[in-house]
Amino acid sequence: AWFQDLRLQRVFALLNADGGEGRVVGGAVRNSLMGIPVSDIDVATTLTPDTVTQRAKADGIKAIPTGVEHGTVTLVIEGKPFEVTTLRTDVETDGRRAKVAFSTNWQADAERRDFTINALYMNSKGEVVDLVGGLADIEKRNIRFIGDAAARIAEDYLRILRFFRFFAHYGSGRPDAEGLRACSAARSKLSTLSSERVWSELRKLLAAEDPGRALLWMRQVAVLSEVLPETEKWGIDAIPALVATEKALSWRPDPLLRLASIVPPDAERLERMAVRLRFSNAEAAYFRAWAAARPVDDEMSAAAFDRLLYRNGAEGIATRLKLALAVARGKAEGNMEEMSRSARLGKLLAQALAWRKPKFPIGGGDVISTGIPAGPRVGETLAKLESQWVDENFAADRAALLARLNELSK
Ligand code: ATP
Ligand code: MG
Numbered sequence: 491a492w493f494q495d496l497r498l499q500r501v502f503a504l505l506n507a508d509g510g511e512g513r514v515v516g517g518a519v520r521n522s523l524m525g526i527p528v529s530d531i532d533v534a535t536t537l538t539p540d541t542v543t544q545r546a547k548a549d550g551i552k553a554i555p556t557g558v559e560h561g562t563v564t565l566v567i568e569g570k571p572f573e574v575t576t577l578r579t580d581v582e583t584d585g586r587r588a589k590v591a592f593s594t595n596w597q598a599d600a601e602r603r604d605f606t607i608n609a610l611y612m613n614s615k616g617e618v619v620d621l622v623g624g625l626a627d628i629e630k631r632n633i634r635f636i637g638d639a640a641a642r643i644a645e646d647y648l649r650i651l652r653f654f655r656f657f658a659h660y661g662s663g664r665p666d667a668e669g670l671r672a673c674s675a676a677r678s679k680l681s682t683l684s685s686e687r688v689w690s691e692l693r694k695l696l697a698a699e700d701p702g703r704a705l706l707w708m709r710q711v712a713v714l715s716e717v718l719p720e721t722e723k724w725g726i727d728a729i730p731a732l733v734a735t736e737k738a739l740s741w742r743p744d745p746l747l748r749l750a751s752i753v754p755p756d757a758e759r760l761e762r763m764a765v766r767l768r769f770s771n772a773e774a775a776y777f778r779a780w781a782a783a784r785p786v787d788d789e790m791s792a793a794a795f796d797r798l799l800y801r802n803g804a805e806g807i808a809t810r811l812k813l814a815l816a817v818a819r820g821k822a823e824g825n826m827e828e829m830s831r832s833a834r835l836g837k838l839l840a841q842a843l844a845w846r847k848p849k850f851p852i853g854g855g856d857v858i859s860t861g862i863p864a865g866p867r868v869g870e871t872l873a874k875l876e877s878q879w880v881d882e883n884f885a886a887d888r889a890a891l892l893a894r895l896n897e898l899s900k
Contacts, residue, residue, distance in 0.1 A: 502614035513611035639672035658704035674711035696745035731820030757781035779806030851888035860899035
């Protein structure tokens with residue numbers, strides 16, 4: 491269905507006129523051959539970025555230069571983006587980013603890509619063009635470097651992580667032996683990559699349906715500790731139970747929760763990890779909330795748990811409960827105790843996820859109008875009343891609290 495999309499057909503019409511050519515490449519071709527939904531569509535073309543832009547403009551299509559130095563122009567047709575990139579050949583490389591030149595040579599363009607399964611093209615007739623033996627690897631679900639693995643890794647060390655990322659998503663059986671060996675041999679070079687690129691690959695790896703096998707292989711060949719030394723003492727054994735629990739309870743696969751399951755809940759180390767991998771503010775906040783969340787006694791009453799949520803915030807506690815629930819469920823088979831613990835944790839988790847922080851019904855203005863002068867006493871008075879209010883399970887309403895405030899100010 492993605493291929494029949496009239497907007498894609500417009501892209502083909504634009505590029506294939508007057509001696510040019512465009513072909514879909516990369517993830518879209520790979521996924522559709524594997525029967526996996528296609529999300530974004532990358533297109534390779536023999537035309538230069540300038541020509542693509544001119545033709546688009548003449549056709550009333552929006553053309554955004556999204557990576558001029560890479561030769562990428564994004565065409566937006568009725569809201570759908572197509573990344574159109576001019577064929578390239580590698581001219582030199584520094585191991586961090588390949589330097590490239592534009593070309594009209596499909597074979598050379600295929601050969602500068604990373605894996606055979608990522609170098610398949612689909613032309614405007616829907617025919618697959620395989621220049622590097624990618625179809626056979628699609629069949630075998632084999633992630634194989636194009637050409638000499640060690641040499642391809644030395645051009646761009648990020649390919650080590652991409653190898654495991656694509657294995658996590660699409661691989662089966664054992665990883666390709668030559669690739670695995672070459673990744674392991676070059677592992678110390680991972681530290682030369684920019685943190686953004688490393689974390690972006692890791693996040694994608696962790697988002698795979700089951701990242702467990704890939705992580706095991708990464709640990710096996712000592713790649714994991716290069717990028718996530720936190721896992722060294724902690725281990726990655728929690729992943730299978732977490733993945734099983736996500737499936738059973740229909741949780742959306744969450745890369746952050748998966749990462750939390752394999753690193754120690756130590757605030758200082760997590761802070762350092764966030765800095766090292768350049769987490770976004772939201773990602774750093776997620777780990778901070780988790781580290782700050784107090785352990786939850788699963789036999790706690792619903793009322794006591796409400797009070798804990800008010801004082802601790804629900805986000806970190808929900809993370810804690812999800813991880814505890816996965817562990818308990820992992821041990822629950824044939825174990826009554828863990829089974830009932832799972833039930834209790836599940837209940838608390840539902841409460842945490844549905845929880846909305848109630849608003850404390852009085853404020854500083856109310857305190858001042860009772861005659862207490864503006865200053866530290868205002869805050870102290872409010873804090874005292876709020877704490878009582880929480881201890882009494884949020885029962886007192888505004889009128890009751892104002893009455894209590896008047897008592898206090900006498
Ligand atoms: P998805 O978008 O589903 O994550 P994709 O295969 O489309 O997968 P992109 O990162 O969008 O991945 O890259 C598009 C294509 O560009 C890849 O399929 C591959 O052919 C090539 N490519 C991307 N990054 C590299 C790299 N570091 N080295 C070599 N080729 C690469
Ligand atoms: Mg893509």
